[in-house]
Amino acid sequence: MGLGSISIGEPFFNKMFAILLVPFAILMGIGPFLRWKQNKWAFLQNKIVVGILASVAITCVWLFSAYDEVTPLTLLATTLGVWVAVSTLIDIYTKAAVHGTLKEGLKRLGVSYWAMVLGHIGMAFVIAGVALTSAYSVERDVSMKKGDIVQLNQYNYRFEGVKTIRGPNYSGHAGVVTVLKNDDVVTRLYAEKRKYDIGMQFMTEAAIDAGFTRDLYLALGEQLSQGAWSLRIYHKPFVRWLWIGGVLISLAGFMILFDKRYRTSAKTARKAAAESVL
Structure with missing residues (x-):
């Protein structure tokens, strides 16, 4: 087109990662709390506020005790990673506590739920790993x-x-x-x-x-x-956290294959398709 060459390098990818990361991580932290047509803001507000305060506190103590210089972007990105992990842990406790004892409640959580937990924790590792590796390598x-x-x-x-x-x-x-x-x-x-x-x-x-x-x-x-x-x-x-996060996310996808509900749905779909042919 005669517009010259465009070089896409590390600054571009870092900027795009930051633009996409912020809304994605925020929604990933809120997602487990949501219930279709059953949500009330007062119920969500307590969890979100507790999660944000805990995430900010953990990140500040962690970074300012470990490093002499902490940039706002590093603080934000690391907080988002911690936020995903903390919100997931809050959701685990909330769901497990409904069934009486915490131990009994954890046993009742399904395979698909634990797959979601692994995926979210894996993503938390990736976000924090990218932020800290980029900032302090x-x-x-x-x-x-x-x-x-x-x-x-x-x-x-x-x-x-x-x-x-x-x-x-x-x-x-x-x-x-x-x-x-x-x-x-x-x-x-x-x-x-x-x-x-x-x-x-x-x-x-x-x-x-x-x-x-x-x-x-x-x-x-x-x-x-x-x-x-x-x-x-x-x-x-923390470059190793990128690999750990990737492994956890892959394991989460693999665990979904063992959820009985999805296997039952697949069998039902195949049966319906066979009957429609007949």
Whole structure:
């Protein structure tokens, strides 16, 4: 059309995610409270107000105790994730308490309901994970010699040097870095730079230390002068929550298959279709 090229990158996706996220998360939190043609605002108001206050309080305590700087967008996005989780827990308690004891009430909740719970909790993990990973991920390119220490967030990275490695179809070097926190060893990372025998291709194998609240990445670069090596260090908080959320959402969809009501509806539909043919 002669209008030139348009580049769509991270800023665009971040903006669109925020625009779509806010109404989606708000409605997802309110959804479990709704009853078709049986809702009264006074009944909903108590749950919504309690959920909002609890979500804001939990998020503020969490973020301001863990990070020195909290932006309004990070606070909003994380609060929305917490809101989805808190509203789901409130709904579980409300429905279970109707049947006398909480234990007995939990047993009476159906498979489809627990699938909904898993889906909502999974989405809460995804929303909070995206918000915190986007806001607090840090990467740093450094030049290090053996014995050098670099600090990134709460962790110290001590370069132990490079050793020669040999695999079944490659050779190369492995950079060894010891990760410490408060002078205690957290893990040891081995980042490799391989040269494959066939095709003489060079490949970088990053080292990853995965955790529930953070992932640490290390990539080995080129050898520099005077025995130094270039290294790239990543600290990605809560990136694992994206995977956890995805697994929970998938599990929720799988659980629906075992709900008797849906299987009965499917059988009835097939029977009706067969009778209409006859």
